[in-house]
Structures are given as structure tokens and as C-alpha cells.
Amino acid sequence: MLTRVASLALLITAGAASATPSGAPAATPERTNGFAELSRAYVALAVQGDLRPVPALFEQSVGAGAAGAALRDQFTERFLDPARPFTDELADTDPAAGVALAWRTYWRRHLLRESIADTAETELSGALASLLPAESVGTTPHGLTRELLAPTGWHYSLAAAPPWRDLFVWKTERHAKYEVELTDTTLPVEVVFMDDFVVQGWKDFASLGLASTTGWVENGRLYCVAWAYDVDSENFAVSYLKHEARHLADLRRFPDMASVDLEYRAKLTELAFARSDLPRIWTDFVAKAVDNPASPHAQANWRVVRAVEAELAGRDDVGTAATAVRLDPARINRVAAHLLRQHSVQYERATEAAAR
Numbered sequence: 001m002l003t004r005v006a007s008l009a010l011l012i013t014a015g016a017a018s019a020t021p022s023g024a025p026a027a028t029p030e031r032t033n034g035f036a037e038l039s040r041a042y043v044a045l046a047v048q049g050d051l052r053p054v055p056a057l058f059e060q061s062v063g064a065g066a067a068g069a070a071l072r073d074q075f076t077e078r079f080l081d082p083a084r085p086f087t088d089e090l091a092d093t094d095p096a097a098g099v100a101l102a103w104r105t106y107w108r109r110h111l112l113r114e115s116i117a118d119t120a121e122t123e124l125s126g127a128l129a130s131l132l133p134a135e136s137v138g139t140t141p142h143g144l145t146r147e148l149l150a151p152t153g154w155h156y157s158l159a160a161a162p163p164w165r166d167l168f169v170w171k172t173e174r175h176a177k178y179e180v181e182l183t184d185t186t187l188p189v190e191v192v193f194m195d196d197f198v199v200q201g202w203k204d205f206a207s208l209g210l211a212s213t214t215g216w217v218e219n220g221r222l223y224c225v226a227w228a229y230d231v232d233s234e235n236f237a238v239s240y241l242k243h244e245a246r247h248l249a250d251l252r253r254f255p256d257m258a259s260v261d262l263e264y265r266a267k268l269t270e271l272a273f274a275r276s277d278l279p280r281i282w283t284d285f286v287a288k289a290v291d292n293p294a295s296p297h298a299q300a301n302w303r304v305v306r307a308v309e310a311e312l313a314g315r316d317d318v319g320t321a322a323t324a325v326r327l328d329p330a331r332i333n334r335v336a337a338h339l340l341r342q343h344s345v346q347y348e349r350a351t352e353a354a355a356r
Helices: 034-046 054-060 065-080 097-111 117-129 141-152 201-206 234-253 259-273 278-287 296-313 329-355
Strands: 005-010 155-161 164-181 186-200 211-218 221-225
Touching: 034 054, 034 065, 034 278, 054 065, 065 097, 097 117, 097 141, 097 164, 097 186, 097 201, 117 141, 141 155, 141 164, 155 201, 155 211, 164 201, 164 234, 186 201, 186 234, 201 211, 211 234, 221 234, 234 259, 234 278, 259 278, 259 296, 259 329, 278 296, 278 329, 296 329
Parallel strands: 186 221
Antiparallel strands: 005 211, 155 164, 164 186, 211 221
């Protein structure tokens, strides 16, 4: 099964993502004030793949206004109202409507922990199999989904995206080539820009579109959600191209590297090159940093925040130097590049020791 190594972008408004204090948000619901704090807390739970604390989060929020009420209503409609089949975007005659319904039902049951993983996957396989003729040869969710989507001519990606299986389906794409400078090499890459999405993964579904996987590495290529980036921006050059190219280089050099290490290195690469975008990137990392080994992105954010702040403070504790990120980008560039080199050396030594 392919494990997709992906980018995750926070898509809430700039106001909602700004002024995040140093330190990771709590993984359990506490009193939140205003929509910005409420939406950040909701996204932090959604991207970890566990929405069980969300009702309590809404109950304890104050001052979120009409936007907070709208977010609560959307959550209720999608996850708590059993009469809604989550297929509003697709006509019943659409060839992917049944596939979308089956996968969204699977995600919903996982996200709310309504069934254990094996049971939810068995139910997903059964729902997909019911859409195929009796002579179907597929048995797994991925195999059955391929059978259903192959006749449409659409593009799709199936992968393990911990903690759940993931599916993207899109109708159009274009290809482009880039030369990407990293801290230790320059890499030629091919980027597939995807558009006209039918299904856009479990993180987008869980977060009600506030956060989304916006790219990944697969089969030696970089895949990019076209609408998510201005290709002339630093956001694209650093948070997409350099992040994903780091994944590609690391997968070639360290094919057995764990997802959380791959994400840790890609996020450090962003910090090693970002200039005007550095405050936004740091705010995003802090907002979604949680010490949760089951969520590679959240865990990697937590590791990056701790490592960078410890380097800035010059000691092992954290939480004292985050403002330097906004004051001295050049220093953060140097610190991140140093941490990346340090990780490479440590990883190579550990790999060599394990092989002996």
C-alpha cells in the first residue's frame, strides 16, 4: 500500500491564523474565545483524525459570533445528522457519487470512532462492492475503488495517510518541470497540477475545508492541488516545491524513513528558505503542533517547534524565543539548515549502526 508523503495547508483566513502564541494548542477542548481561536482548535483536532472532542469544543467556545455558529452548523450537518449523505456536490448519476458516499461514510465513522478500524474498512469494502457487478475481482477498498474509477477516465490517488486511508479524485491535470534548490542538492522535478476535484481527501472532509492536503510525492512526481497556490509566490516556491522536493530527495536517499521524520525534514526545509512568508509558516506549524505519534504532521510540527525554539533559546527548554521568528528570518534560516544537517548525520549513523 502506498503511503503518501503530503503537504498540509491551513486554509482559514489570515486573520484566523494570525497571532498564535508560542507552544502547541491543547489536544482536548478548553474554553476558546473568538472565531480565530475556535477555528484553530477545530482544525488541530480535525487533522489529527479525531472529532470526538468537537461538540465539547463548541459548547465551551465564547465570542465566536455568526462565523462560529456557521462552523458548528456545518459540523452538525456533516457529522451528526444521519439524514445527510455528504454527496451534495455530486448528482446521483455521477459515476463517482457512490464512491464518494462510501468513502465519506468510512471517514465519518473513523473520525467519530463509531467503529473500530477493521470494521470500518470491512464496511467500506462492502459499500464499494455493492456498486460493482457480481464478477468483480476486487476485494480491498483500494482495489474496488480502482475498478469503479477506471472506466471514468478520471485521475485518482489512493494511499495510506495516517491515521486513515485516503482518496483523491480529480478530472483534469497539467504537467510542468522545475529545478529545485535544497540545502544539500538541486533536484529536477516534474509537478502534476490537479484540478476539478470530485473527492479531496479525509483532512479536507474532516476540517470542513479549513485545512487540506495540497500536494504529495508519488511515483517520483510531485502532485499539486492547483487552486491552492499562486505559482509566482514564495508560498509555492518554499512551502510546496521545496517541501515536496525534500520528500523526493529523502525518499531516494532514505527509502525506509518514517513519515514523521520525512515531515520534520520537509518543514525544516521550509524554515531554511522562507523569508517574507516565514511568520506565516511558523504560525501554521505552531497552530497544528501536537505531540501525537499517530498524526505525522502534528507530531512533526511539535518536533520542529521544540527544536527551533530550543536552538534560539540556547538551551533545552522552549517557549521563550518564538518572537525571533518574526524578527530575524536569516537566523531562523541558519538554525533550520543546521537542524536539518544534524538530523541527516544522526539518521545516517543510526542506520549504519542498525545494519551492523
